[in-house]
Amino acid sequence: MPTTRTDRLDIRSSDDVVKVRQQTRTFAVEAGLSLVDQTKIITAASELARNTLDYGGGGLVHLEVIEDGARRGLRLCFEDHGPGIADVQQALRDGFTTGSGLGLGLGGAKRLSSEFHIESKPGAGTKITIARWKA
Numbered sequence: 001m002p003t004t005r006t007d008r009l010d011i012r013s014s015d016d017v018v019k020v021r022q023q024t025r026t027f028a029v030e031a032g033l034s035l036v037d038q039t040k041i042i043t044a045a046s047e048l049a050r051n052t053l054d055y056g057g058g059g060l061v062h063l064e065v066i067e068d069g070a071r072r073g074l075r076l077c078f079e080d081h082g083p084g085i086a087d088v089q090q091a092l093r094d095g096f097t098t099g100s101g102l103g104l105g106l107g108g109a110k111r112l113s114s115e116f117h118i119e120s121k122p123g124a125g126t127k128i129t130i131a132r133w134k135a
């Protein structure tokens with residue numbers, strides 16, 4: 001599956017979360033996503049970047065425009081080396097939070113993406129990959 005464009009951004013501050021939103025928009029436009037789909041993937045990226053900062057202690061995101069035959073899309077991979085998530089199913093449940101949020105970020109990001117993959121090891125960190133294909 002060839003990749004046409006990639007970037008990597010550190011997530012260390014709220015300013016970085018804004019930059020992730022902006023770069024996700026640029027990549028979503030390049031992938032040819034509709035305005036509605038751009039908004040979906042930007043919202044998902046924003047939630048995951050915020051979690052990377054708040055719970056993962058900071059980390060990074062890899063962005064790629066992807067192609068599969070005639071299909072184009074966007075893939076984002078968020079990685080941190082924070083405490084990890086002990087129970088992923090529980091963390092995905094709407095309303096579950098260990099912080100002061102609404103607990104809708106992970107479940108929301110999953111619903112807004114066409115692909116969602118989460119790997120987390122307690123004590124080692126968290127890696128979440130999402131993709132959105134052009135409809």
Ligand SMILES: Nc1ncnc2c1ncn2[C@@H]1O[C@H](COP(=O)(O)OP(=O)(O)O)[C@@H](O)[C@H]1O
Binds near residue numbers: 091096097098107126
């Ligand atoms: N990168 C991460 N590292 C560790 N824990 C995380 C991470 N992302 C999410 N979590 C855990 O999953 C919970 C649910 O996340 P989310 O659905 O975004 O809700 P909220 O951010 O409102 O707490 C968080 O409260 C936290 O316990």
Ligand SMILES: [Mg+2]
Binds near residue numbers: 047
């Ligand atoms: Mg959150």
